Every structure is written in C-alpha cells, then in structure tokens.
Amino acid sequence: MVGIREVAEAAGVSVATVSQVVTGKRPVSASTRARVEEVIARLGYFPHPAASQMRGGRTGMIALVVPNLANPFYPLVADGMQDVFAPRDLLLTVTDSNVPERSAVTIYRLLSRRVDAMVVAQFGLDEPSLAALREAGVPFVGLGQAPPGGGDFVHTDDVGGFREVVSHLVGRGRRRIAFLGGEEPAIPTRQRLEGYRAALAAAEVPARTDDVHFAEFTREGGRAGATILLDRKDPPDAIAAANDLIAIGVLDAARALGLRVPGDVAVTGYDDIDAASLVNPPLTTVENPAREIGRACARLLLERLDGEAPDVARAVALSHRLIIRESS
Amino acid sequence: MVGIREVAEAAGVSVATVSQVVTGKRPVSASTRARVEEVIARLGYFPHPAASQMRGGRTGMIALVVPNLANPFYPLVADGMQDVFAPRDLLLTVTDSNVPERSAVTIYRLLSRRVDAMVVAQFGLDEPSLAALREAGVPFVGLGQAPPGGGDFVHTDDVGGFREVVSHLVGRGRRRIAFLGGEEPAIPTRQRLEGYRAALAAAEVPARTDDVHFAEFTREGGRAGATILLDRKDPPDAIAAANDLIAIGVLDAARALGLRVPGDVAVTGYDDIDAASLVNPPLTTVENPAREIGRACARLLLERLDGEAPDVARAVALSHRLIIRESS
DNA sequence: ACGATGGGACAAAACCTTTTGTGCGCCTCG
DNA sequence: CGAGGCGCACAAAAGGTTTTGTCCCATCGT
Numbered sequence: 059m060v061g062i063r064e065v066a067e068a069a070g071v072s073v074a075t076v077s078q079v080v081t082g083k084r085p086v087s088a089s090t091r092a093r094v095e096e097v098i099a100r101l102g103y104f105p106h107p108a109a110s111q112m113r114g115g116r117t118g119m120i121a122l123v124v125p126n127l128a129n130p131f132y133p134l135v136a137d138g139m140q141d142v143f144a145p146r147d148l149l150l151t152v153t154d155s156n157v158p159e160r161s162a163v164t165i166y167r168l169l170s171r172r173v174d175a176m177v178v179a180q181f182g183l184d185e186p187s188l189a190a191l192r193e194a195g196v197p198f199v200g201l202g203q204a205p206p207g208g209g210d211f212v213h214t215d216d217v218g219g220f221r222e223v224v225s226h227l228v229g230r231g232r233r234r235i236a237f238l239g240g241e242e243p244a245i246p247t248r249q250r251l252e253g254y255r256a257a258l259a260a261a262e263v264p265a266r267t268d269d270v271h272f273a274e275f276t277r278e279g280g281r282a283g284a285t286i287l288l289d290r291k292d293p294p295d296a297i298a299a300a301n302d303l304i305a306i307g308v309l310d311a312a313r314a315l316g317l318r319v320p321g322d323v324a325v326t327g328y329d330d331i332d333a334a335s336l337v338n339p340p341l342t343t344v345e346n347p348a349r350e351i352g353r354a355c356a357r358l359l360l361e362r363l364d365g366e367a368p369d370v371a372r373a374v375a376l377s378h379r380l381i382i383r384e385s386s
Numbered sequence: 387m388v389g390i391r392e393v394a395e396a397a398g399v400s401v402a403t404v405s406q407v408v409t410g411k412r413p414v415s416a417s418t419r420a421r422v423e424e425v426i427a428r429l430g431y432f433p434h435p436a437a438s439q440m441r442g443g444r445t446g447m448i449a450l451v452v453p454n455l456a457n458p459f460y461p462l463v464a465d466g467m468q469d470v471f472a473p474r475d476l477l478l479t480v481t482d483s484n485v486p487e488r489s490a491v492t493i494y495r496l497l498s499r500r501v502d503a504m505v506v507a508q509f510g511l512d513e514p515s516l517a518a519l520r521e522a523g524v525p526f527v528g529l530g531q532a533p534p535g536g537g538d539f540v541h542t543d544d545v546g547g548f549r550e551v552v553s554h555l556v557g558r559g560r561r562r563i564a565f566l567g568g569e570e571p572a573i574p575t576r577q578r579l580e581g582y583r584a585a586l587a588a589a590e591v592p593a594r595t596d597d598v599h600f601a602e603f604t605r606e607g608g609r610a611g612a613t614i615l616l617d618r619k620d621p622p623d624a625i626a627a628a629n630d631l632i633a634i635g636v637l638d639a640a641r642a643l644g645l646r647v648p649g650d651v652a653v654t655g656y657d658d659i660d661a662a663s664l665v666n667p668p669l670t671t672v673e674n675p676a677r678e679i680g681r682a683c684a685r686l687l688l689e690r691l692d693g694e695a696p697d698v699a700r701a702v703a704l705s706h707r708l709i710i711r712e713s714s
Numbered sequence: 715a716c717g718a719t720g721g722g723a724c725a726a727a728a729c730c731t732t733t734t735g736t737g738c739g740c741c742t743c744g
Numbered sequence: 745c746g747a748g749g750c751g752c753a754c755a756a757a758a759g760g761t762t763t764t765g766t767c768c769c770a771t772c773g774t
Contacts, residue, residue, distance in 0.1 A: 414723085
C-alpha cells in the first residue's frame, strides 16, 4: 500500500507536486515531472480511489443496472458501453437489481455514492430509487424508457416494432393473436402491448381481453404464461411474446402440449438475442441494435459528466428491424 | 448529502455516538439509540461509502470478474453468489475483464481498492494481476481453476467430465474424435484437453494432432475452428467442443458445410447453458452446477473476510453430470 | 457514606487525497 | 541596475467517517 507520501519522499518533492503530476491539473516542470514519474513507476503507486473521491473527485466507475443479468440482451449493451468508456479509463460494472431480500432502493443507495453515473434499465418499477439518485447528484440515463420525472434516455420504437411483428402475423392469416407480456407495470411491456393493440385495430381484428396475459420476462415466465393461454378450449393461433426469452418459454409450453409451431400456433419474440436463431423453430423477432444502444447511453452520460450537455432531457431513438424466421 | 454531523446535531449527541449507533460496534443506551435512529430515518442519512472505507473499513462490494460477460454460464454463477451475499448486505458487481484497450492488470488495479473481495474466473491468462491483488490484500477466490501461486478456489472435475463425454462418443462408435478448445493457455482448455486425451487413451483410439484445434471461447470461435476441422479431405466424425458456445458455433459450421449432425459429425459441448437444449439438434453436454459454484465461491470469500478461514488454501470440488441429447 | 466499578457519551486523531493560496527565485524589461 | 512578473513548488486545509482513549456520572458494595 504505497501512498502519495512515500512517493513524494522518494522523489524529494512535496505531496502536492506528486498529485499535480498525476492529475495534470497544474503545470509541473519537465525535470520534476520526469523524476516523479520515474518514482511512481518504480514504486507502483496509484491513488487510493476512496481518498480521491473524498476530495470531491470522481470515482471512475459507471454502473449498468439491469433487472436480470441472465437476459442476454444486456451483455451486448454493456459491450457497446465499453466501446465508449474504455478509452476514457472508466470502469464499467454491471449490477443485477433483481436480488431477493433487497429492494431496488437499497441498490441505488449503495451504488449512488460509488459510481460517477449510472445506466438504468427498467427503473419504472420503483420511483423512490430515482429520488435517491437525483438527490445524490449522480447522472443517469434510461435504457429503453424515459425516466419517470424526466431525464436522458435511449430507446427504440417499441410500439412501432411490436406493431410490425403483429401485423406480420395478421398478414400470415392469423386471427386469434395473443399477447404474452412481461411484468405488467414495466414500460417495455406497456409499449409493446400498445403496439399489439394498434396492429389489431389497424387490421380490424377484434381484440379479446383474455388473449392478453402477463408473466415474468424469463423463459420460465413464458412457459407458465403460454400454458395458460394455450391449454383451454379455444386457444389462440398465434402468440406474440414481449421478448425472446418469453417466446422461448412459449416454445417449451407448445412442445409440452403437443402443439406444432408454427402449424398450430405461431410464435414471435422481441430483441433478437443470440438464442432466437438457435431454437427450433428459429424465432421471428425484432432486432434491437443492442450495441448501438449501449454506445448511445455511454455518450449521453459522458456529455453530462463533462458538463457539455444542455440542461434539458434528451432522447435518442434507434431503429429496429423485423426478422422473419420459421416460427411464424 | 446529509452527513453524520447533521445527524449528531439534530439528535443532540456527538458524531461518535451516531457512528456507534450505525455500526453497532459499541453499546449505546436504548434511549439514545432510539433518538438517533429516529433522526437518521427522518433525515435519510446513510454513511458515505468512501469515507467509511478510508477509515480502514469495508467497502461492502464484491466483484465477480469474468472473461466474457456474454457467456451465459456466468450469470448463473452470479445468481448463486447473490444467494449468499444479499443477506449479508454485500453488493455484487460483475466486470468484464476482456475489454479492448485495457489490460487485465489495469482492471484488477482499479477494482482492487474498491471492493472487499473478488471472484476471478480465468485469471490464468496473466499473473501480474494476481500480484496486484495480493499486494492490495484483497481476498480472492478462483472460479474453475486454482489461482497460480496458490489460493482458494472452486472447481469441477473438468478432466473427468471431459473424459466422460469423449468416452460417450467412443461408445457411440466414433473413432475420429476432434477436440475444439478455447484459448490454448486457459486452464479449462488444458484440463478438458487432458480429459480428451485420457478418454482416447483408455479406448485405445489413436490421437491425431491435427484433430486438436484451439479457438476463442465463443460461438464465432467455434464456427471458425470447426470450419477448419471439417473442411478437409479427411474430416473427423465427431467434435468435442470445450464449451457450449463453441459447440453451437460448430453446429453453424456444419450447417454451412451441408453436414448433418449427428449423422455426418457428432457434436458435444460443455457447461449445459440454457441454449444447449434449445439448439437444433439439442446438444449433448456436461452440466456444471453453476449456481452451486457461485454459492461455494461466496462462502469461501465470506469466511476469509470474517477471518474464520484457516491460513491454508482450500479447494472445493463440485460434481458434474453428463447430459446426453441428440447431437451425439 | 464513601470508594470502587462500570456503563455510556465524547473529543480528537487518523485514513489519503486534492486543492488553493502563498512565497521564493529567476528572468526580463525599463 | 532595480523592479515587476511569472513559473513552480510547497504548506495547509478540507472531505466524512471510524476508532480509541478519556472522562463523567450513576450505581453498587462495604
């Protein structure tokens, strides 16, 4: 644990000078700088992050908070963020907010004073956490939805995307199209449901309330939800799932019930995660540009941190793409 | 940003007393405690992490460092770790060590003074980082391999597991079994290769050096590697891949070359990630108890942090399970 | 009733930086 | 040759907590 004092002593300068060499916030003569740098390299010194932070400095860490680490969509986003952060020497950490025995509020609290900024996916679920962030003065960006109460965010047109995929089902002759959502209060669920309704309305297909069902954004949630939708007298002939994980669960359920896809029931997903093209049959889905989303989030954040951002909330919209495969 | 001083003032006690109420490291009379706690709740105070850390305290954060966030094996491990950490109010963060423009050493450096402990997967790749950790006094646990130079670790019997899956291929009548590994220097690659050789030796099947190939631990790596293995005059009749991601890439390559699986070439993976049962055909693979691995890592770490661990390195071995599906 | 004991609160030091105001010495210009 | 100015390094304060030694007061025992 070599501290700045040892370095100063070894180099025969004051600690202030060492600090200035490291941070570069004030000019230091070339000869002194060289000497100090040599000592730093030799001793392997680097500033204690906690101490630096105390004196009003930055942390150098950015957090990505996701509702479910196992959703393969997020690693792609993280990758995109790294593209932007790594050259700036910011360290990205990913945290799962869906931890049992711990509320989201706790997590934001814990995180808020350890990171310079956060990218938050799906905070719609609890608003008090946002208050904590704002109060702590930690810039944040919404991933996929606008932060309630205002703030920057990056999103895709989920309403439009879902409308497209449901219209595609209509175009294939399906008339009893069910919607299998994620958690009901989540913004992505609401928007995708809105797209679903819009598509049905546009095609003048009647919407049945018992064809809309909510479940967790997981494979297991999809399996359970689809079983309920399909295992009745009058089952739908298509299920539009709110994401790929759910859709894969739907395939599980269909298989268990002896139904053929797309023969008996067509299935579509959303996100185009890797697994979507791997399942049997390959899933029709909508591709979101995950990597580009990550980059956009990172850029917005960086501008805030640099103080270059205007004092208004900004929204970045990225486009999606319908991918038709064999499940429909 | 309400500090301990405000709380002390509002409660009419000294800052020391407030600290003692919060940390509980010294007894405080019931009446005083109640008063202070009321004020804390009303003001929404909680200690500044950086300041706490400075005074020799803990961070309350644990890091999981993985070589590739997109590998679905790790989220499962993370989940298992959460099971143990959440009740203890420790926050888990996941970091990808495979960031371009940044060496692993940098990452360990940055992390080492911000977290109380780390779980490290696949550090075999660079040893200087370990030196940094040891010097920083951050306890760490190896995930899947022994830390070079000693230390706790949790592992499964990769040699045995791979031997089993290769023996299974032999039992199915395959005689030209190729090994498609991950990065050559990685410990898992070496152990699985060892298992491969042991199985061939036991079955008295000749081993051909040109049937051993190394690639990245990714789908793309598998695709590229398999193309090399399969696209020659005298291709193997089976490929045992070092993990599922690679195996899925092998399926891609086989499809592209017009080969049938398992008709023309049998394929096996390792890890039993979610996607393994989803691909077409479903993969024969070896299941590693990811969640249990996570829990074991967490427990080892906790014992170190609590100072309850003996001063020797400990190894926890968990058992695997061969899962036979249609790809073989 | 007085001294001993101990519970409980407090003051101050310590943790390691960064930042800012100050002062010194040298160079330049008048 | 003298005065003003500037480039550089330094000293000291600040940042928010935890910890430790100390002190006070109340209670208990004799």
